[in-house]
Amino acid sequence: xxxxxxxxxxxxxxxxxxxxxxxxxxxxxxxxxxxxxxxxxxxxxxxxxxxxxxxxxxxxxxxxxxxxxxxxxxxxxxxxxxxxxxxxxxxxxxxxxxxxxxxxxxxxxxxxxxxxxxxxxxxxxxxxxxxxxxxxxxxxxxxxxxxxxxxxxxxxxxx
Numbered sequence: 001x002x003x004x005x006x007x008x009x010x011x012x013x014x015x016x017x018x019x020x021x022x023x024x025x026x027x028x029x030x031x032x033x034x035x036x037x038x039x040x041x042x043x044x045x046x047x048x049x050x051x052x053x054x055x056x057x058x059x060x061x062x063x064x065x066x067x068x069x070x071x072x073x074x075x076x077x078x079x080x081x082x083x084x085x086x087x088x089x090x091x092x093x094x095x096x097x098x099x100x101x102x103x104x105x106x107x108x109x110x111x112x113x114x115x116x117x118x119x120x121x122x123x124x125x126x127x128x129x130x131x132x133x134x135x136x137x138x139x140x141x142x143x144x145x146x147x148x149x150x151x152x153x154x155x156x157x158x159x
Contacts, residue, residue, distance in 0.1 A: 011137065016044040039095040041152055046109055047092035054088055059081075061078065067131060069123070099157055102153055116142045
């Protein structure tokens with residue numbers, strides 16, 4: 001079980017996005033499915049996902065560093081964790097706010113996560129770092145999830 005969680009726990013919030021959107025749609029009807037998907041994507045996919053990243057970087061920095069291919073003992077682990085915690089708070093609050101707050105949250109998440117993706121690419125090219133925490137799920141999540149949120153936000157408020 002421990003090995004399963006270590007390998008797949010980062011995908012659990014994304015699974016929750018779709019599972020809770022499906023159950024919300026069954027309970028509330030499908031006429032407002034875009035809103036349900038956006039709310040759950042912000043709450044679970046961003047809020048809880050970033051909370052998990054924050055806990056990992058703040059309290060288990062050396063283990064996370066090893067997964068990313070970084071040296072252990074970096075003081076930047078705490079700073080990365082605090083940035084993730086700030087985005088987590090935004091994600092957890094955003095579903096209950098209006099468009100402007102949601103837009104600001106998606107913009108901040110996009111800037112931060114695409115910046116992280118650029119850092120991953122740099123380390124893949126310069127250091128040949130293809131560790132799972134640098135070139136695996138987190139890398140693709142850093143690229144695709146902000147785009148997913150931006151598309152959801154656009155369709156929620158342009159339809």
